[in-house]
Amino acid sequence: MGKVIVVTSGKGGVGKTTSSAALGAALAQNGEKVVVVDFDVGLRNLDLVMGAERRVVYDLVNVIQGEAKLTQALIRDKRVETLYLLPASQTRDKDNLTPEGVEKVIAALKNAFDWVICDSPAGIERGATLAMRHADIAIVVTNPEVSSVRDSDRIIGLLDSKTLKAENGERVEKHLLLTRYDAVRAERGDMLKVDDVLEILSIPLLGIIPESMDVLRASNVGAPVTLADTRSAPALAYFEATRRLKGENLPITIPGDKRGFFGKIFGRKAA
Amino acid sequence: MNLFRFFSKGQSAPAARERLQVLLAHERAATGDIDLVNKLRDEILKAISKHMQVDDEKVSIKMERGAQVSTLAVDIEIPFDAGKKAA
Numbered sequence: 045m046g047k048v049i050v051v052t053s054g055k056g057g058v059g060k061t062t063s064s065a066a067l068g069a070a071l072a073q074n075g076e077k078v079v080v081v082d083f084d085v086g087l088r089n090l091d092l093v094m095g096a097e098r099r100v101v102y103d104l105v106n107v108i109q110g111e112a113k114l115t116q117a118l119i120r121d122k123r124v125e126t127l128y129l130l131p132a133s134q135t136r137d138k139d140n141l142t143p144e145g146v147e148k149v150i151a152a153l154k155n156a157f158d159w160v161i162c163d164s165p166a167g168i169e170r171g172a173t174l175a176m177r178h179a180d181i182a183i184v185v186t187n188p189e190v191s192s193v194r195d196s197d198r199i200i201g202l203l204d205s206k207t208l209k210a211e212n213g214e215r216v217e218k219h220l221l222l223t224r225y226d227a228v229r230a231e232r233g234d235m236l237k238v239d240d241v242l243e244i245l246s247i248p249l250l251g252i253i254p255e256s257m258d259v260l261r262a263s264n265v266g267a268p269v270t271l272a273d274t275r276s277a278p279a280l281a282y283f284e285a286t287r288r289l290k291g292e293n294l295p296i297t298i299p300g301d302k303r304g305f306f307g308k309i310f311g312r313k314a315a
Numbered sequence: 316m317n318l319f320r321f322f323s324k325g326q327s328a329p330a331a332r333e334r335l336q337v338l339l340a341h342e343r344a345a346t347g348d349i350d351l352v353n354k355l356r357d358e359i360l361k362a363i364s365k366h367m368q369v370d371d372e373k374v375s376i377k378m379e380r381g382a383q384v385s386t387l388a389v390d391i392e393i394p395f396d397a398g399k400k401a402a
Contacts, residue, residue: 190331197339233326240332244339 046077046157048150049289050179051221052203054195056166058187059223062259062269064163065093066279067183069268070286072127076158079118081149082132083175084165085141091131094121095266105133108145114152123271128157138171150178168198173206180209181217181289183250187224188236196220196245219250221285226255227298238298251285253278254299337382352378352385359389367393 051064061084068080082090085105091097096119102112107130114130121127130153133140153160164175176182182203186196200218209216222241229235242249253259254277262272270279277299288294344351356376363369373392379385 190335193335194338194342197342201343230328233328236328236331240328244332244335 046154046160047180048154048160048162048178049181049183050162050164050176051183051185052164052172052176052199053166053185053192054168054172054199055187055192058185058192059221059253059259060166060185061090061093061163062263063183063185063221063223063253063282064090064161065268066270066282067286067289068159068161069094069121069124069127070270070282071159071289072121072124073270074286075126077126077156078159078161079128079130079153079157080161080163081130081153082163083141083171084163085132085136085138085171086134087165088132088134090163091119091129092266093263094129094268096121096129096131097266100131103131103133103136104149105136105140107149108142109140114149123267138165138169141171141174143174143177146174146177168202172199173202176203176207176216178208179203179216181219182207183219183221183289184245184247185221185223186241186245188222188226188230188238188241190236193236193241193244200245200247218247219289220245220247221250221253223253224255225252225299238296249296250288251281252296252298253281253285337380340382341380341385352380352387355387356389363391 049067051060051067053060064080068078072078080090080094081104082088083104084090088103091100099119102117104117106112107114107117117130119129119131121129130149150160162175162179165171184196184199184203186192203216203218204210207216220242222238225238226235230237238249238252256276256278258273258276258278259269262269265272269276270282273279281299284294284297356378360369360374369391375388375390377386377388377390
């Protein structure tokens with residue numbers, strides 16, 4: 045039986061889709077069977093970030109409405125053969141996501157895959173609550189910035205009340221993924237530090253993804269960050285996060301903090 | 316240039332941290348819609364309107380949420396003949 049992960053945040057634009065694709069690919073690169081599910085009905089983008097936008101025939105809503113079989117809607121990645129994508133619908137309304145339909149699809153995916161990664165839409169409406177509904181593990185994606193931290197706090201509250209696990213008196217395992225982190229600005233006192241965010245949200249840290257040009261570069265060419273350049277700083281950070289997700293106890297490294305004395309004094313533009 | 320800015324502007328992250336801590340303490344306490352300060356404000360206004368017509372412009376309500384203590388200040392102008400107007 046596979047594990048269900050929801051990648052969520054409340055706030056938009058913090059890196060949910062990027063992280064879903066990168067973590068999904070990283071797990072698959074290690075031989076695990078992974079499906080990444082786009083829950084952002086009406087504003088799908090996971091297909092684009094993963095470079096499968098021209099191969100979408102059927103989508104999640106088609107499967108829920110019984111217009112297509114699950115196997116017909118799944119798209120197999122061309123680079124990693126154990127990686128699959130279930131796209132969201134671009135034209136349908138998100139009211140087409142029914143709780144019963146989602147439950148059926150997730151149950152079927154859990155049987156066939158080691159990991160089911162649900163890429164949540166922003167907000168706290170239907171799409172977001174349905175994406176987190178069946179989660180065993182939640183990855184809360186947060187930027188070191190006040191509005192993102194506040195929204196993450198709100199989402200953590202929902203994870204503790206609105207999920208199936210919470211309703212059954214169990215707990216969803218929650219992890220913080222701090223993205224777009226700039227060690228230089230944090231050190232200078234102009235960005236919340238890792239410890240600040242950890243203290244405020246008080247959930248365990250899964251990883252720190254540095255602010256990096258490599259993220260945009262990867263999405264430009266339609267490749268998950270971990271596939272685009274396996275040696276890039278964000279890719280290494282996602283690989284580390286993946287190992288923690290699988291239960292390894294790795295020390296946390298703060299990426300991008302390599303500058304010496306002169307660098308610290310004179311600063312530099314963000315990478 | 317950077318060195319100059321470093322000394323002239325001061326750090327902003329501690330402010331972010333402090334503001335978040337106060338805000339979230341309140342948001343977490345307010346489970347659902349039950350926020351004590353909001354509830355008090357509504358009930359105080361309700362109690363007053365029993366005895367006099369409350370003119371919205373003559374009522375000023377100020378709320379200040381602090382880390383340990385919040386204050387709610389309700390300032391109402393009560394006209395001389397207010398009691399007579401009440402139904």
